[in-house]
Each structure stands twice: as C-alpha cells, then as structure tokens.
Amino acid sequence: MLDLDPPAWLDDIEPPGSLSDYGLPDNVVPFRSDEPAGGMSGERPECTIRPSAFVWRDPATITPRQWIYGHHLIRKYVAATIAPGGVGKSTLTIGDAVAMASGKALLGLRPHGPLRVWLWNGEDPREEIERRVVAACLHHGIEPSEIAGRLFLDSGRDVPIRIGETGANGPKVAMPVIDVLIDAIRERRIDVLIIDPFVSVHSMPENDNGAMDAAVKAFALVADRTGCAIDLVHHSRKLNGADADIDAARGGSAIAGAVRSARALNVMSAEAAKAFAIAESDRRAFVRIDDAKANLAPSSAAKWFKLASEPLGNATADRPEDFVAVAEPWTPPDAMADITVAHLLAVQKAIHKQALRESPQANSWVGHEIGRVLGLNSYGDPDKQKIKNALRAWIASGALIVERVVDDRGHKRPVVEVGEWATSPP
Incomplete structure (x- = not known):
C-alpha cells in the first residue's frame, strides 16, 4: 500500500x-x-x-542544503547533465531514476532516502522507456516492489510538455503550462523531475540567451514552488574531439549560468584507455562524469560508469530477445595495486647508477629493467603500459628521479636514477 x-x-x-x-x-x-x-x-x-535588513541567525538554526542525490540534485534548484550525442546520458539518467526511486546507490551516488521520480523522455515511445527501466532493474537486482509507486514515466509522444515557443513578438514562456506542471508535481509529490532532452520542451532559439535564461528559470520556478529537484538533460555542441564541459552546452551561455549544478559526460579518451589497459574497441563503453559546475558544493573528483548490455529474455518465435544498454559504476584500476614496496626496492637496486634512459623509444629504456624485475613484458601492452604507469607513479613520489647526463656523443639525455630509497640500501 x-x-x-x-x-x-x-x-x-x-x-x-x-x-x-x-x-x-x-x-x-x-x-x-x-x-x-x-x-x-x-x-x-x-x-x-x-531593502531587507539582515538579521543574524544562529548558524545551527539554518536548515542544511537539501541535497537529495549526491551533490548533483538539490531541492528547489535546476541542474543539468551535458553530453554529446550517443555517450549514454539517457542510459545514465534512467539508472539515476531507478537508484533514487529504490533509495539505493546503484551508480555511486546515494539518494537521500527513496524518492518519487518523474522521468519524462521527449524522444522515445513509452514502451522503449519501460524496456530500458526494466533492463536497469534486472541488471542491478531491483525488485518491482522497491520502486512501486515512486517511479513515474512519460513519453513526450503521449504527454507533450512545451514550456516556451517563439511567437510574433519573440520568445515567450507558456505560463499556463508551468502552472499545470506545478500542479502535477504537487499532486504526485514528486521529488525529482528529469527532462530528457531539454530541447524537447521548448521551441525557442537556443542561441538566444534571453530565451534560454527564461526557459531554465521557468523550471527554476517549478522547482521553487514544488520543492523538487530538476535535472535538464542537454546536448553539447559539436566538439571535434574536445571534452564536454559547462561551456560546451549547446546554445546560449545562459543555460550554463541559470543552473546551479551541472555534470558533463565524456567517452574515455584513447590516451586514458591506453593508461587503463583497455582495448581501443572497448573504450567507448566507459564514460567519465565530471563536475562541470558546483556552485553549492565543492567540486569532486571525476566518476565513471560503464555501459553494459542486459538481456530481457523476451524472445518470441519470430524475434530474438532484446539487449538493452544499462549503466553500471566503474572504478579505474589502480596501476600500483599489486606492486609492493619490496618490488620498488628491487627496482631501485637494479637501476642504481645504470644511467638507463627515461624514453621508452631508447634501447636502454629503464622500463626494460623494471619489466625484468617485475616479471612483465616490457615490449608489448598491457604489461608495457603497466610499467609506464608504475614508473610515472614512482617519479611523482620521489622514489625515482630524472636526471640529465651527457652521453658519449656529448648530448644531454634524461635518465632515471634512484631518488629516495624505499628502505636503507645495503
């Protein structure tokens, strides 16, 4: 009940x-x-x-900020999720919705108790939204009873929401729609409204800062008058290989200015994939989440999620079962997880006063000696990358240092030498 x-x-x-x-x-x-x-x-x-006079209040009597999903969503404010197309922002927000409705930290952010979540998707039919929600529940082991009565789904094909348009006198906000939206949220006691994508709820010019400021602030009014948190899922502009950030939001800069928190999603770069020993063919399944704007809380370190595939088991006589994308949390591997101080000391003893080169292109690369000591193949990945990661970490810690020495041709070459010994040398 x-x-x-x-x-x-x-x-x-x-x-x-x-x-x-x-x-x-x-x-x-x-x-x-x-x-x-x-x-x-x-x-x-x-x-x-x-002017209103300021009257001092005991800090202990001031209500704490009402964060309800990590430091991304807070009551009475509008947040944004910004990403290029095809990165997985809808998959992530569906996972968020299930996490918040169930009250479980499925994707690394802990909800402030089970929440009532309204997920509105302006692009997909309702059946597809249901398919993806069911897949997320199956993947994370969420029982139907854990979200019953707290998750609300609507498609823009069936329940259109249009809060603004361009009229004869320019862009304008449809205030009757805002009124109805406020009533609907209050009636269902919605804690979180997810609009995916933002562009589907208006027909105002995105490059018009005045129009975008009005559109976002219309949702801020909804949040303020209902006490809910709102997440606007928004596309970034074409980035030509650059990472998405708060300034990459498509359209006028007013969108970035009007929200109080924002996160940006980016597919793992080729360089990061190499550092994590992930195959190039698999790297697009790994997505980084950055704090793009954190006005009300300190910025946090980047988080990651991985796109997985969940079978629904719905095959029929003439059609195969569906496999649906779902988001799951992912933590980058620790390059030093299985490398001990004893390993470091053995490496230091092996390279001491050998003038081994820092560059992996050199025949006398120090990595070859590190590989020999650690039992790793220094000539091919993933072992070669692991050696590079260890070398980088040891140099950063001061256990190894880079010095420039003159070779037999009179050229100064960077070589790796022992810095601070792991223990006293024999």
Missing part, C-alpha cells in the same frame, strides 16, 4: 495558484494596474522597493 502522507518538506511550500498568486516578496509592490506600463504617461508609476 502506498504511503499517502505528504512528505515533511511540503509543509514549507506555498500552495499553488495562478501565476499572479505566486507572490512577490513583502518588500516589492507591483505596478498599479491603472498606470501605463513603464510610466508612458510621464508620471512615475507607484512602485516601492524596500
């Missing part, structure tokens, strides 16, 4: 009404309706703005 008692945070939210009833602060009085707008009559319209 569903818990129909309203959540405690609703007590702090004003009841809905027409947009004119949303209320101005006590220190702002609107223009009188009988005065021409902007004082066209030449008379000063009645408008009073009174």
Whole structure:
C-alpha cells in the first residue's frame, strides 16, 4: 500500500495558484494596474522597493542544503547533465531514476532516502522507456516492489510538455503550462523531475540567451514552488574531439549560468584507455562524469560508469530477445595495486647508477629493467603500459628521479636514477 502522507518538506511550500498568486516578496509592490506600463504617461508609476535588513541567525538554526542525490540534485534548484550525442546520458539518467526511486546507490551516488521520480523522455515511445527501466532493474537486482509507486514515466509522444515557443513578438514562456506542471508535481509529490532532452520542451532559439535564461528559470520556478529537484538533460555542441564541459552546452551561455549544478559526460579518451589497459574497441563503453559546475558544493573528483548490455529474455518465435544498454559504476584500476614496496626496492637496486634512459623509444629504456624485475613484458601492452604507469607513479613520489647526463656523443639525455630509497640500501 502506498504511503499517502505528504512528505515533511511540503509543509514549507506555498500552495499553488495562478501565476499572479505566486507572490512577490513583502518588500516589492507591483505596478498599479491603472498606470501605463513603464510610466508612458510621464508620471512615475507607484512602485516601492524596500531593502531587507539582515538579521543574524544562529548558524545551527539554518536548515542544511537539501541535497537529495549526491551533490548533483538539490531541492528547489535546476541542474543539468551535458553530453554529446550517443555517450549514454539517457542510459545514465534512467539508472539515476531507478537508484533514487529504490533509495539505493546503484551508480555511486546515494539518494537521500527513496524518492518519487518523474522521468519524462521527449524522444522515445513509452514502451522503449519501460524496456530500458526494466533492463536497469534486472541488471542491478531491483525488485518491482522497491520502486512501486515512486517511479513515474512519460513519453513526450503521449504527454507533450512545451514550456516556451517563439511567437510574433519573440520568445515567450507558456505560463499556463508551468502552472499545470506545478500542479502535477504537487499532486504526485514528486521529488525529482528529469527532462530528457531539454530541447524537447521548448521551441525557442537556443542561441538566444534571453530565451534560454527564461526557459531554465521557468523550471527554476517549478522547482521553487514544488520543492523538487530538476535535472535538464542537454546536448553539447559539436566538439571535434574536445571534452564536454559547462561551456560546451549547446546554445546560449545562459543555460550554463541559470543552473546551479551541472555534470558533463565524456567517452574515455584513447590516451586514458591506453593508461587503463583497455582495448581501443572497448573504450567507448566507459564514460567519465565530471563536475562541470558546483556552485553549492565543492567540486569532486571525476566518476565513471560503464555501459553494459542486459538481456530481457523476451524472445518470441519470430524475434530474438532484446539487449538493452544499462549503466553500471566503474572504478579505474589502480596501476600500483599489486606492486609492493619490496618490488620498488628491487627496482631501485637494479637501476642504481645504470644511467638507463627515461624514453621508452631508447634501447636502454629503464622500463626494460623494471619489466625484468617485475616479471612483465616490457615490449608489448598491457604489461608495457603497466610499467609506464608504475614508473610515472614512482617519479611523482620521489622514489625515482630524472636526471640529465651527457652521453658519449656529448648530448644531454634524461635518465632515471634512484631518488629516495624505499628502505636503507645495503
């Protein structure tokens, strides 16, 4: 049976009404309706703005910020998820929705208790959204009862939401739609609204900063008046190989300015794949999540997820079963996980005063000696990359150092020598 008692945070939210009833602060009085707008009559319209005095409060009495999903989603604010096409942002947000509805940290972020989540997808039919949600539940072992009554799904094909458009006088926000959206969220007591993608809920020009600022702030109004958190899933512009960040959001810069937190998704680079000993053919399945904007919390280190494939077991006599993309958390391997201080000491003893070269292109590359000591193949990956990673880590720690020495041709060459000994040398 569903818990129909309203959540405690609703007590702090004003009841809905027409947009004119949303209320101005006590220190702002609107223009009188009988005065021409902007004082066209030449008379000063009645408008009073009174500065509000700051009154000290005991810090302990100030309500903590209401983060509800890591430091990405917070009540009464709009966040953004920014990524190029085909990276897996919809797969990630579906995983997020299941995690939040179940109250489990499926993708590395812990929800603040089981939450009511409304996932609106403007591109796919409802059946496809259901297919992907079911796949995420199967992959993470989530039982139907764990999300029952807390996950809401809609397709833009069946439930269109259009909060703004371009009219004869330019872009405008459809305030009646905002009213209805607020009512719907309050009726279902929604904690999180995910809009995927943002471009599907408006027809305003993306390069118009004024239009985009109004569009995002329309959702900020929804968040403020309902107490929910909103995630706008947004495409980045064409990056030509560069990483997506907050400035890569497609359209005007106002989108980045109007949200309070943002994350950017990027496929693993070829260089990173090589460092992690991941085959080039597999690297696109690994996606990095960066804090692109963290106004209300400290920036955190990058996180990763991996795209996996989940079979649904729905084969029929004439059609094979579906395999659906799902997101799962992934942690980069520790290059030094199985390398001990004893290994380091053995390497230091082996290379001491040998003037072995730093460059892997040199015949006397120090990595060949490291490989011999560690029992690794220094001539081919993945062992060669592991040696490079260890060498980089040891140089960074000061256990090994790079010095420039003059070779027999009078050229200065960088060589690797012992820095700080792991233990006292014999």
